[in-house]
Amino acid sequence: MDSRTKGKTVMEVGGDGVAVITLINPPVNSLSFDVLYNLKSNYEEALSRNDVKAIVITGAKGKFSGGFDISGFSEIQKGTMKEPKVGFISIDIITDLLEAARKPSVAAIDGLALGGGLELSMACHARISTPGAQLGLPELQLGVIPGFGGTQRLPRLVGLTKALEMILTSKPVRAEEGHSLGLIDAVVPSAELLTTARRWALDIVERRKPWITSLLKTDKLPPLGEAREILKFARGQTRKQAPNMKHPLMCLDALEMGIVSGPRVGLEKEAEVGSQVISLDTTKGLIHVFFSQRGTVKVPGVTDRGLMPRKIKKVAIIGGGLMGSGIATALILSNYPVILKEVNEKFLEAGIGRVKANLQSRVRKGSMSKEKFEKTMSLLKGSLDYESFRDVDMVIEAVIENISLKQQIFADLEKYCPQHCILASNTSTIDLNKIGERTKSQDRIVGAHFFSPAHVMPLLEIVRTNHTSAQVIVDLLDVGKKIKKTPVVVGNCTGFAVNRMFFPYTQAAMFLVERGADPYLIDSAVSKFGMPMGPFRLCDLVGFGVAIATATQFIENFPERTYKSMIIPLMQEDKRAGEATRKGFYLYDDKRKAKPDPELKKYIEKARSISGANVDPKLVKLSEKEIIEMTFFPVVNEACRVFAEGIAVKAADLDIAAIMGMGFPPYRGGIMFWADSIGSKYIYSRLDEWSKTYGDFFKPCAFLAERGSKGAPLSAPVEQARSRL
Numbered sequence: 161m162d163s164r165t166k167g168k169t170v171m172e173v174g175g176d177g178v179a180v181i182t183l184i185n186p187p188v189n190s191l192s193f194d195v196l197y198n199l200k201s202n203y204e205e206a207l208s209r210n211d212v213k214a215i216v217i218t219g220a221k222g223k224f225s226g227g228f229d230i231s232g233f234s235e236i237q238k239g240t241m242k243e244p245k246v247g248f249i250s251i252d253i254i255t256d257l258l259e260a261a262r263k264p265s266v267a268a269i270d271g272l273a274l275g276g277g278l279e280l281s282m283a284c285h286a287r288i289s290t291p292g293a294q295l296g297l298p299e300l301q302l303g304v305i306p307g308f309g310g311t312q313r314l315p316r317l318v319g320l321t322k323a324l325e326m327i328l329t330s331k332p333v334r335a336e337e338g339h340s341l342g343l344i345d346a347v348v349p350s351a352e353l354l355t356t357a358r359r360w361a362l363d364i365v366e367r368r369k370p371w372i373t374s375l376l377k378t379d380k381l382p383p384l385g386e387a388r389e390i391l392k393f394a395r396g397q398t399r400k401q402a403p404n405m406k407h408p409l410m411c412l413d414a415l416e417m418g419i420v421s422g423p424r425v426g427l428e429k430e431a432e433v434g435s436q437v438i439s440l441d442t443t444k445g446l447i448h449v450f451f452s453q454r455g456t457v458k459v460p461g462v463t464d465r466g467l468m469p470r471k472i473k474k475v476a477i478i479g480g481g482l483m484g485s486g487i488a489t490a491l492i493l494s495n496y497p498v499i500l501k502e503v504n505e506k507f508l509e510a511g512i513g514r515v516k517a518n519l520q521s522r523v524r525k526g527s528m529s530k531e532k533f534e535k536t537m538s539l540l541k542g543s544l545d546y547e548s549f550r551d552v553d554m555v556i557e558a559v560i561e562n563i564s565l566k567q568q569i570f571a572d573l574e575k576y577c578p579q580h581c582i583l584a585s586n587t588s589t590i591d592l593n594k595i596g597e598r599t600k601s602q603d604r605i606v607g608a609h610f611f612s613p614a615h616v617m618p619l620l621e622i623v624r625t626n627h628t629s630a631q632v633i634v635d636l637l638d639v640g641k642k643i644k645k646t647p648v649v650v651g652n653c654t655g656f657a658v659n660r661m662f663f664p665y666t667q668a669a670m671f672l673v674e675r676g677a678d679p680y681l682i683d684s685a686v687s688k689f690g691m692p693m694g695p696f697r698l699c700d701l702v703g704f705g706v707a708i709a710t711a712t713q714f715i716e717n718f719p720e721r722t723y724k725s726m727i728i729p730l731m732q733e734d735k736r737a738g739e740a741t742r743k744g745f746y747l748y749d750d751k752r753k754a755k756p757d758p759e760l761k762k763y764i765e766k767a768r769s770i771s772g773a774n775v776d777p778k779l780v781k782l783s784e785k786e787i788i789e790m791t792f793f794p795v796v797n798e799a800c801r802v803f804a805e806g807i808a809v810k811a812a813d814l815d816i817a818a819i820m821g822m823g824f825p826p827y828r829g830g831i832m833f834w835a836d837s838i839g840s841k842y843i844y845s846r847l848d849e850w851s852k853t854y855g856d857f858f859k860p861c862a863f864l865a866e867r868g869s870k871g872a873p874l875s876a877p878v879e880q881a882r883s884r885l
């Protein structure tokens with residue numbers, strides 16, 4: 161392969177008259193323009209050769225194709241690549257050359273056919289797949305739409321309702337389901353895939369199998385009136401679930417056009433819309449997230465040293481509380497044998513009970529069988545001492561945030577665990593150097609910061625100190641992957657990356673309320689912006705105990721920029737501590753439904769009188785845009801500090817940390833990406849102005865001041881960061 165080209169296809173013509181075209185573009189045989197143009201010329205050759213009767217398309221190394229090369233979208237967005245004529249790939253090549261050819265084609269699908277990969281296969285005249293292969297159109301998840309004919313062919317092959325489900329949820333189906341849906345013609349073992357596909361192709365030539373043109377099928381489509389109703393419902397749902405995104409509705413437009421005016425017009429509409437969506441801001445954000453998420457496991461100086469992860473055969477967890485039991489659940493779900501240690505029988509029983517309950521809820525929902533439940537639970541053993549720790553490869557401490565307790569635990573661990581054992585702490589705020597102060601094992605001490613509930617939340621902050629060895633990080637990255645978490649490697653400091661960003665967010669909200677802003681309007685504006693809930697609803701959910709404990713750590717460590725509000729402590733004093741007590745910023749009914757509480761005013765007024773703050777008429781009447789700026793620009797400011805200090809190595813890691821740890825909307829690309837879309841100059845000027853009026857909480861950090869003064873992007877690499885790593 162030429163080093164400048166991205167992928168290719170090769171064609172081999174067999175003595176049976178079947179030309180096998182193989183897509184080759186590791187690792188997932190994505191359809192780059194090079195692959196697509198190669199495919200076109202192979203196809204033209206196959207059609208012109210007299211010794212070719214039929215064509216089979218397949219992918220190299222057990223994968224059909226992961227779809228269009230997503231980096232192509234980024235290049236089109238940046239203007240470094242020119243988009244081909246609208247419809248050139250989907251109409252000229254895939255429809256007019258491939259599907260309308262006078263020689264039949266069969267797709268031989270191994271492993272996966274996603275996005276453009278599945279679309280290419282749907283233009284073939286039959287599809288043979290191996291068991292378990294994944295088939296899907298996940299384009300909406302990336303902010304684009306199925307643009308190689310998927311909006312037209314999928315409903316014609318599987319019916320409108322199923323096609324909408326697959327497209328709108330971006331979820332793939334397995335080959336077996338694909339077979340029952342009519343998407344796949346036969347499922348055969350891997351070893352028989354090519355021979356079956358070849359034979360099938362020749363059978364089509366000989367008219368022993370039907371020659372099906374997916375685009376012209378109509379039998380699975382509902383009558384027009386019914387189709388319109390189904391689409392209307394889908395639009396309503398989409399508007400509700402993704403109110404800030406245009407591309408899903410644009411995708412539905414293309415789909416509807418094909419049903420109402422015929423597939424050719426539908427294809428044209430799809431091509432037109434497909435080209436338009438590439439430049440949407442939300443699409444830019446989602447594509448950035450796709451690559452950033454995969455980039456978190458690439459840690460300079462760690463993962464580029466050729467280290468192989470060691471096998472972790474057994475894990476011990478200390479503490480069976482909410483976090484410890486959640487972590488244990490995540491591990492046994494991925495087949496790691498786990499020892500759960502507690503201080504007494506009662507706590508141990510409660511911890512194991514929590515793990516059980518976590519799994520039972522899966523059984524209740526039907527996502528886990530009873531047998532699997534028993535098998536998974538059998539991986540968990542309880543313990544009251546360290547004797548069983550003698551052969552563990554990793555320990556995760558998850559006890560309460562108490563430094564001396566943690567120091568004692570780590571000193572004990574050093575005595576009982578084998579020399580190679582990784583000693584991890586799930587602390588969310590405490591300095592890891594302090595935790596390991598009483599050991600000589602600093603090189604194997606690392607933070608494994610999970611988010612609650614640990615078996616559900618997708619993020620794992622891996623915290624390294626100056627002493628943590630690269631091998632330990634590589635090992636933990638591997639565990640993270642196996643338990644299906646997105647790991648982000650960060651440096652050691654109070655709050656690490658996520659909690660440091662979270663803190664100014666809630667503080668800004670408290671500040672605004674003390675100055676007269678309406679908390680419910682703040683929550684509503686923040687939810688509309690795309691957060692799963694506003695800061696006040698979130699405080700209620702997390703509970704005021706946690707909020708106060710975190711605040712204490714921040715006040716101690718960053719006093720100069722902490723806004724000290726008494727609202728939460730005052731409510732806590734009155735035993736309203738959030739959702740668990742049914743009262744916090746909201747009142748909660750039996751079904752945990754939140755409703756505003758007029759009594760809240762009383763606490764706000766009291767807090768205001770303690771802090772000496774005055775109602776500020778300007779802040780009482782903030783627009784939604786201003787609310788977003790005043791709550792999120794302080795977050796950007798803190799993210800800049802985290803980046804400048806080298807706590808995060810890449811700005812993109814902070815984007816992922818914000819999305820997966822805080823719930824920042826992915827279609828805004830993450831905190832730094834979003835900030836850059838607004839511009840450092842503007843953010844700096846707003847914070848600077850507020851800091852002059854309202855104090856140091858808003859004061860822009862030196863990094864932001866420097867970049868803001870030049871209007872430079874905040875996400876550009878830090879040249880000489882005072883790296884703590």
Ligand SMILES: CCC[C@H](O)CC(=O)SCCNC(=O)CCNC(=O)[C@H](O)C(C)(C)COP(=O)([O-])OP(=O)([O-])OC[C@H]1O[C@@H](n2cnc3c(N)ncnc32)[C@H](O)[C@@H]1OP(=O)([O-])[O-]
Pocket residue numbers: 187188190191226227228229230231272274275276277279298299302304305306307308310434451454455
């Ligand atoms: C006009 C166009 C119309 C068309 O309808 C649009 C599309 O098809 S849109 C596309 C619709 N398709 C999709 O949305 C599918 C997107 N992909 C996936 O969902 C998963 O990657 C997949 C399930 C395939 C493999 O999961 P896994 O085994 O956990 O592995 P992994 O996830 O870690 O990825 C390994 C490496 O492959 C890379 N890479 C992967 N796919 C692509 C791609 N299409 N392109 C480029 N690169 C891609 C990925 O970046 C990573 O690179 P690196 O340098 O090693 O970091």
